[in-house]
Amino acid sequence: MPCVLTQVCSGFEQRFAEFAFEPGFAAAVDQHVAEIRERLGATAPGLEPAAPDRGALVDYALGFTDALAETGWREPVGHDYAVCRLTALSWLVRRHSMAGPRGA
Structure with missing residues (x-):
């Protein structure tokens, strides 16, 4: 069974391409990234x-x-809260190279 992080990335990292032509989506995902970091205590000075x-x-x-x-829930054509959150999770995973091996 693949790691949940790998599953989320495979489903939502393709949405990163939308950042170039949908600045509102990019901003929403950025806010979700910040909220996830805060929720998980991933804050640091600098x-x-x-x-x-x-x-x-x-x-x-x-x-x-x-x-x-x-x-x-089913993924909509546009962007809802869940799409933004899952895309933010994907961004964090890719940014910090956290996609683990299968089963991890």
Whole structure:
């Protein structure tokens, strides 16, 4: 079974291309990245925020995707809260090279 972080990235990192022509989406994802960092305590002084703890990010992603599955959420054509959040998770994973091996 693939890692939840790898699954989220494979489903949402292609949305990074939309940042170039949808600045509102890029800004929304940036806000979600900041909220996730804050929620997981990944703050640090200086210009470069600290990487979130991988285990905490995995737990957060599992909880979020489980909640989406329980509500029957389906990815819309546009951008809703969940798309922004999942794209933000993907961005954090790729930025900090956290996509683990299968089963991790």
